[in-house]
Amino acid sequence: MNTVHTSGRELAWGRDYLLVEPDHFRVDYAINPFMHLDDQPDPVRTRDQWLALVAAIEAAGGTVKVMPQLPDAPDMVYAMNLGLALEAAEEGEASQVVLSHMLHPQRRMETPAASEWFAAQGFDRRTIGRDGVGAHFEAGDAFAWRGELVVGYGPRTEELGLKHLSGELGVSVRGIRITNPAMYHMDIGFCPLDDTRAMVCPDAYDEASAVALLALVPEALVLTEEEALTFCANSIVIGRTVVMPACPDRVRTQLEEWGFEVVVVEVGEFLKGGGAIRCLTNPLDVRLGRDLAPVAGGRVTLP
Secondary structure (H helix, E strand, O other), rough: OOOOOOOOOOOOOOEEEEEEEOOOOOOOOOOOOOOOOOOOOOOHHHHHHHHHHHHHHOOOOOEEEEEEEOOOOOHHHHHHHHHEEEEOOOOOOEEEEOEEEEEOOOHHOHHHHHHHHHOOEEEEEOOEOOEEEEOOOOOOEEEEEOOOEEEOOOOOEEEHHHHHHHHHOOOEEEEEOOOOHHHHHHHEEEEEEEEEEEEOOOOHHHHHHHHHHHOOOOEEEEEEEEOOOOOOEEEEEEOOEEEEOOOHHHHHHHHHHHHOOEEOOOOHHHHHOOOOOHOEEEEOEEEEOOOOEOOOEEEOOOO
């Protein structure tokens, strides 16, 4: 009989999410290996899968805020990449968001709409580049974990963006270089589970970065490339519930042994655009001082 271990403290963030209505989701171009113009999402199944995801988040104790989708922004449903949001550390202070500066011009029209939405929610808006000028940063590459930002760079976020991000927020940024073209965002090969555990796919990164990332994780659930390409790490964690697009048997066994409940939500229509559950959800409850330790002037560490 397996012993259930629950020693890790739950993640402090990951209960409040922004999602984007999938009214105009389609594949108009190919900017990742999963996008094919001849494989279009079905609108009815897309809506049903999105509603099932919302229901799963709420059933696990999370909350959802919704932003409308622009008709000319088919990838806007992947809300994680709109910006890195931090809620106010103290009452009376403003929340803040670092808006993404997308590498691909096909997605840059999303940023002004995201900026307006975050402003209406009371966020101070920050940028590290815009309209193709300056360093690129995409929020799907960034995770608050163990007091610092763990940020993937290479395919989408640029190394220079790490320095700007660290300085803009005054936090420590741990850079991890992504080299696998199929895992072009950090959230395909890495998923924090609690304060000591995370899913990690070493094959997503160069050797030095894989070693550095595994050294950060006291208890790693190491994924094979085959497992990671089910998008099982592209999941969200709400307390002890892991909401996943897929869960290979070995991964499920380990998660349940650690005391997590696994909830699988079918999002196959969204995989046609190269994203799953983490891509579709943007946590709004990461907090400076609780989840990220302030560092004067910021600091960047590379492998």
